[in-house]
Amino acid sequence: MATKTATLTEKVAAKTVPIYIMGKKYEVPGALTIMKAMEYAGYQYIRGCGCRGGVCGACATVYRKVGDYKIYTGLACQTVVEPEMYLTQIPFYPANRAAYDFETAEPTAETVYQLYPELFRCVACNACTKVCPMDVEVLDYVSALKRGDLKAAAEISFDCIQCGLCASRCMGEMAQYHIAQLARRLQGGKLAPKAGHLEKMCTEIDGGAFDDLLAELKTMNEDELKKVYTEREMEPHMGAEEWTPASDVGLA
Amino acid sequence: MASIPSPIHPDNLKAVQKIAEISGQNVYECMQCGTCSAVCPMVSSMGFTTRQGIHYLQFGEIEAVIDARIGEFCASCHTCVVRCPRGIDVPRVFEAVRQLVLRTNTDLIDLKTIPKDTMAEAPQIAFVSTFRKLTS
Amino acid sequence: MKLGYYPGCTLKTKAANLEQAAMAALDHLGIEFTELSRWNCCGAVFSLADDDLIHQVAPVRNLIRAAQQGCDTVVTICSQCYNTLARANKLVRDDAEKRDTLNRFMREEPDYDGGVEVVHYLSLLRDRVGWDKLRQAVTNPLTGLKVAPFYGCTLVRPEDVAIDAVDDEILEGFIAALGAEPASFTASRECCGSYQMLAHPEEGMARAAKVIAAANRSAADALILSCPLCEYNLGTRQGDVVAAHGGLEQVPTFYFTQLLGVALGLDPDLCRLDLNGPAARTLLTEKKYIAAATA
Numbered sequence: 001m002a003t004k005t006a007t008l009t010e011k012v013a014a015k016t017v018p019i020y021i022m023g024k025k026y027e028v029p030g031a032l033t034i035m036k037a038m039e040y041a042g043y044q045y046i047r048g049c050g051c052r053g054g055v056c057g058a059c060a061t062v063y064r065k066v067g068d069y070k071i072y073t074g075l076a077c078q079t080v081v082e083p084e085m086y087l088t089q090i091p092f093y094p095a096n097r098a099a100y101d102f103e104t105a106e107p108t109a110e111t112v113y114q115l116y117p118e119l120f121r122c123v124a125c126n127a128c129t130k131v132c133p134m135d136v137e138v139l140d141y142v143s144a145l146k147r148g149d150l151k152a153a154a155e156i157s158f159d160c161i162q163c164g165l166c167a168s169r170c171m172g173e174m175a176q177y178h179i180a181q182l183a184r185r186l187q188g189g190k191l192a193p194k195a196g197h198l199e200k201m202c203t204e205i206d207g208g209a210f211d212d213l214l215a216e217l218k219t220m221n222e223d224e225l226k227k228v229y230t231e232r233e234m235e236p237h238m239g240a241e242e243w244t245p246a247s248d249v250g251l252a
Numbered sequence: 253m254a255s256i257p258s259p260i261h262p263d264n265l266k267a268v269q270k271i272a273e274i275s276g277q278n279v280y281e282c283m284q285c286g287t288c289s290a291v292c293p294m295v296s297s298m299g300f301t302t303r304q305g306i307h308y309l310q311f312g313e314i315e316a317v318i319d320a321r322i323g324e325f326c327a328s329c330h331t332c333v334v335r336c337p338r339g340i341d342v343p344r345v346f347e348a349v350r351q352l353v354l355r356t357n358t359d360l361i362d363l364k365t366i367p368k369d370t371m372a373e374a375p376q377i378a379f380v381s382t383f384r385k386l387t388s
Numbered sequence: 389m390k391l392g393y394y395p396g397c398t399l400k401t402k403a404a405n406l407e408q409a410a411m412a413a414l415d416h417l418g419i420e421f422t423e424l425s426r427w428n429c430c431g432a433v434f435s436l437a438d439d440d441l442i443h444q445v446a447p448v449r450n451l452i453r454a455a456q457q458g459c460d461t462v463v464t465i466c467s468q469c470y471n472t473l474a475r476a477n478k479l480v481r482d483d484a485e486k487r488d489t490l491n492r493f494m495r496e497e498p499d500y501d502g503g504v505e506v507v508h509y510l511s512l513l514r515d516r517v518g519w520d521k522l523r524q525a526v527t528n529p530l531t532g533l534k535v536a537p538f539y540g541c542t543l544v545r546p547e548d549v550a551i552d553a554v555d556d557e558i559l560e561g562f563i564a565a566l567g568a569e570p571a572s573f574t575a576s577r578e579c580c581g582s583y584q585m586l587a588h589p590e591e592g593m594a595r596a597a598k599v600i601a602a603a604n605r606s607a608a609d610a611l612i613l614s615c616p617l618c619e620y621n622l623g624t625r626q627g628d629v630v631a632a633h634g635g636l637e638q639v640p641t642f643y644f645t646q647l648l649g650v651a652l653g654l655d656p657d658l659c660r661l662d663l664n665g666p667a668a669r670t671l672l673t674e675k676k677y678i679a680a681a682t683a
Contacts, residue, residue, distance in 0.1 A: 120379035124446035148401030329579035330545035
């Protein structure tokens with residue numbers, strides 16, 4: 001088993017690709033993500049490097065490939081490097097976020113218009129949709145907001161991770177993702193039906209339904225807690241404890 | 253034969269060319285009949301009339317036309333073009349003047365000056381058309 | 389011959405009183421249509437710069453949607469949307485190079501070949517229904533109602549997209565078909581002030597005042613409109629306009645589709661008179677075209 005792991009590592013390390021980071025060329029292992037490749041090259045992320053899991057939007061990256069005019073985007077933590085990738089990293093794109101009091105904000109499209117009049121500067125060029133690393137249909141939610149449909153805008157923008165790439169490309173100088181977040185907050189917080197079962201459970205908790213159980217757990221020492229944990233009710237095991245890939249899975 | 257000096261400065265001729273490129277119109281076709289001014293619903297708000305504006309443009313005096321705010325007050329009603337006996341597309345001419353300002357990343361109105369009540373009350377086409385015409 | 393309907397941003401909310409009766413009337417008159425899906429804002433104004441194509445993307449994308457959805461004709465009611473879509477359509481039909489550039493830019497969409505026709509709702513009524521057939525469908529004629537027809541700018545200028553030649557008088561024909569009397573109205577094709585009401589409010593209101601003054605001189609009971617911006621300038625803001633300019637009398641404003649709904653005997657609730665000023669409903673109930681609203 002140890003031999004096989006070493007072979008895999010060697011195989012991965014041997015396949016490097018040339019990429020450019022901040023104008024300088026590096027040979028990095030081809031299976032790395034942009035984020036790992038930059039660390040491999042010696043860069044350190046000391047702040048705002050994100051969740052590394054594709055959901056926080058901190059690592060949005062714009063890149064080109066040498067000889068190719070097109071603009072590409074992706075999340076650095078998710079996008080695997082390609083030969084001739086030309087990377088620069090910007091911390092974030094400046095964006096206008098309106099200040100408002102959510103408690104008193106009316107859940108209407110007019111609230112959005114008042115806080116973000118630049119919404120109407122959209123020229124429907126679709127650059128935002130083309131640049132989105134989460135495949136959100138940005139133009140569609142901007143259109144929905146312009147026609148007053150908060151619900152549709154909230155639904156269409158659901159996958160947005162607030163990376164700001166849309167704002168960086170917007171001809172109308174909007175920060176689409178902030179506008180959509182307002183729409184989602186108004187829709188989710190004030191218009192969508194409440195989850196009745198959640199409220200019920202919260203009431204039960206407040207009413208002390210789990211107080212005795214928690215008090216009991218607090219009296220236990222580490223060994224007693226471990227025993228309670230391992231003997232808890234849970235689903236049966238369906239497979240073996242250990243698993244390794246059947247073949248080189250294409251690393252040859 | 254000696255060449256006749258042009259009263260129009262070469263830089264101003266370039267400006268006329270620029271207007272022609274953006275608008276597709278030849279301002280020298282204007283015979284200054286004044287019909288465009290007569291039918292213009294916004295002419296009284298402008299520094300000088302649309303007819304005078306075209307005349308200034310014939311001399312390449314774009315700055316004067318910008319200062320007269322003809323392009324800013326134009327409501328794009330298109331009455332001038334349907335009445336012009338020479339068929340000059342006057343709205344396109346003043347759109348070109350407007351674009352020369354807007355394309356320097358200068359807005360002709362400030363979004364922040366629109367009252368909140370208006371933002372809640374006016375139809376969406378009001379905002380879209382205002383911002384398209386008067387912001388860059 | 390599939391008919392697509394392009395609403396535009398305003399008709400779903402602020403100008404629901406322009407849309408709802410219009411759609412019900414098409415159903416009533418037996419005209420089938422489907423609202424386009426995934427439409428975007430058309431931009432409201434047609435870009436007048438020769439070297440500008442980015443502002444043509446928005447309207448042309450809607451024409452692509454129409455073509456994608458099997459429509460050979462798109463009908464629209466908002467005057468500004470009509471003007472923008474019709475002129476953008478003409479641009480790409482007449483200029484192959486610009487059409488190619490736009491198609492290449494919108495590579496995420498299928499190419500547009502100019503195959504869709506853009507018509508305004510009034511043209512549809514005149515050409516597919518006809519004034520005679522419309523008159524026959526009217527069960528609640530607006531007899532005794534003197535109506536000033538306000539075309540505004542974008543339905544009739546420039547000439548290549550005008551919905552009628554000046555002599556055709558499409559709105560007058562429409563009004564007569566509903567049993568009402570078209571008023572002779574000098575400002576019928578003048579500008580309401582358009583976006584200047586927002587950009588330069590004083591000047592915008594001065595323009596609107598001229599239109600209201602002409603409506604007063606025509607002794608009309610009501611003013612009808614097609615465009616939500618005209619309605620904002622001449623209807624919603626009428627109180628401010630009259631207050632700022634002496635010698636004006638208030639006159640109720642309606643969308644032409646609201647009067648169509650009433651004359652066809654459709655449910656008055658569809659006409660969304662709640663979105664007009666109170667004078668609108670009052671006029672219709674006083675003249676007994678609709679019953680007084682019960683609380």
